[in-house]
Amino acid sequence: xxxxxxxxxxxxxxxxxxxxxxxxxxxxxxxxxxxxxxxxxxxxxxxxxxxxxxxxxxxxxxxxxxxxxxxxxxxxxxxxxxxxxxxxxxxxxxxxxxxxxxxxxxxxxxxxxxxxxxxxxxxxxxxxxxxxxxxxxxxxxxxxxxxxxxxxxxxxxxxxxxxxxxxxxxxxxxxxxxxxxxxxxxxxxxxxxxxxxxxxxxxxxxxxxxxxxxxxxxxxxxxxxxxxxxxxxxxxxxxxxxxxxxxxxxxxxxxxxxxxxxxxxxxxxxxxxxxxxxxxxxxxxxxxxxxxxxxxxxxxxx
Amino acid sequence: xxxxxxxxxxxxxxxxxxxxxxxxxxxxxxxxxxxxxxxxxxxxxxxxxxxxxxxxxxxxxxxxxxxxxxxxxxxxxxxxxxxxxxxxxxxxxxxxxxxxxxxxxxx
Numbered sequence: 099x100x101x102x103x104x105x106x107x108x109x110x111x112x113x114x115x116x117x118x119x120x121x122x123x124x125x126x127x128x129x130x131x132x133x134x135x136x137x138x139x140x141x142x143x144x145x146x147x148x149x150x151x152x153x154x155x156x157x158x159x160x161x162x163x164x165x166x167x168x169x170x171x172x173x174x175x176x177x178x179x180x181x182x183x184x185x186x187x188x189x190x191x192x193x194x195x196x197x198x199x200x201x202x203x204x205x206x207x208x209x210x211x212x213x214x215x216x217x218x219x220x221x222x223x224x225x226x227x228x229x230x231x232x233x234x235x236x237x238x239x240x241x242x243x244x245x246x247x248x249x250x251x252x253x254x255x256x257x258x259x260x261x262x263x264x265x266x267x268x269x270x271x272x273x274x275x276x277x278x279x280x281x282x283x284x285x286x287x288x289x290x291x292x293x294x295x296x297x298x299x300x301x302x303x304x305x306x307x308x309x310x311x312x313x314x315x316x317x318x319x320x321x322x323x324x325x326x327x328x329x330x331x332x333x334x335x336x337x338x339x340x341x342x343x344x345x346x347x348x349x350x351x352x353x354x355x356x357x358x359x360x361x362x363x364x365x366x367x368x369x370x371x372x373x374x375x376x377x378x379x380x381x382x383x384x385x386x387x388x389x390x391x392x393x394x395x396x397x398x399x400x
Numbered sequence: 401x402x403x404x405x406x407x408x409x410x411x412x413x414x415x416x417x418x419x420x421x422x423x424x425x426x427x428x429x430x431x432x433x434x435x436x437x438x439x440x441x442x443x444x445x446x447x448x449x450x451x452x453x454x455x456x457x458x459x460x461x462x463x464x465x466x467x468x469x470x471x472x473x474x475x476x477x478x479x480x481x482x483x484x485x486x487x488x489x490x491x492x493x494x495x496x497x498x499x500x501x502x503x504x505x506x507x
Contacts, residue, residue, distance in 0.1 A: 104496050104498060105497040106496055107496065109492060122495055125494070132492065133490045276504025277503070277506070279501055287497050291500045292501045293500050293501070293502050294503050295503065295504060300506070306500065320505055321505050321506040322506055347505070
């Protein structure tokens, strides 16, 4: 349903977490609040992003094999992520970085399909059970490496939402790279409209959905993929088999950006036949709804 | 024959120009005078810029001379001081709630 009253918003966009993040706030609020939102995002990036020098996750990676003192937020994040890995039987795993490197995601030269023996060797290092949490310290195994790419941007969005709520804001929108979109709604603005792209064509957007005080998370391979010898491979890898996901797209609605992002990645990484086995347990961990489109364009309601 | 006439004519012309020393002296003197005038003007401009002229008005109530125009003292800062004082301007755009957001898997 389209809104009947046109409301005006201050909007600002910055490049953070390797994407454009846009925040919209009604003009009745000071632009200072908007500016502080981006300061918060930058702070989370600096403190936790595994690609940022001397962040908590960077320290954990550089000191693999040794315990590293971290803060409560890092402990909570890792504990939640390990729980998801357990539920999905290891198909999703934040210690997947060595596998990403093997597939060439961080190489400048042309990528190639790894051989089975190479995959098996690297998969020895991809094991969430070797991430040890002890009070305020974390240790990973020697050779292991964690990546925050599947959750940190969304966690930062949740931090901004907490801040906005503390300021009494009840109407706003945060669009982080198009893959995490949170809409806050007030009585005079009941919903935001979001266009969903076709799973195979980024230029087509046949669906429009509405958001009401919720987060929409989208993951797919219309834009984001690895090209090897003229063939496209999904950027989401299955942490158990080491191979790219065959699913084309997933769209989830949650009330938390962090859970939306992690659950979407976990479900994209898991084979469809295994998903039915843990869908209920995932929903008990954090409620969500949505659908998944597999490689033959068949939709599965989640 | 025609060629010879042309050459003789050109020779005569050169002799006239080069032999007329008064003409060259006059031109050189004009150049020197012009240069001196330009230097004088520039020197006067430089001199004026060193001094600031302010007009004062007598305030009968306060019984003192006052400058009705605000003047600012120039403070020369080092480059790093200027950088430290400068804050990146936060720019905002205006959008409405009717703008449809686009979901994307690009990131």
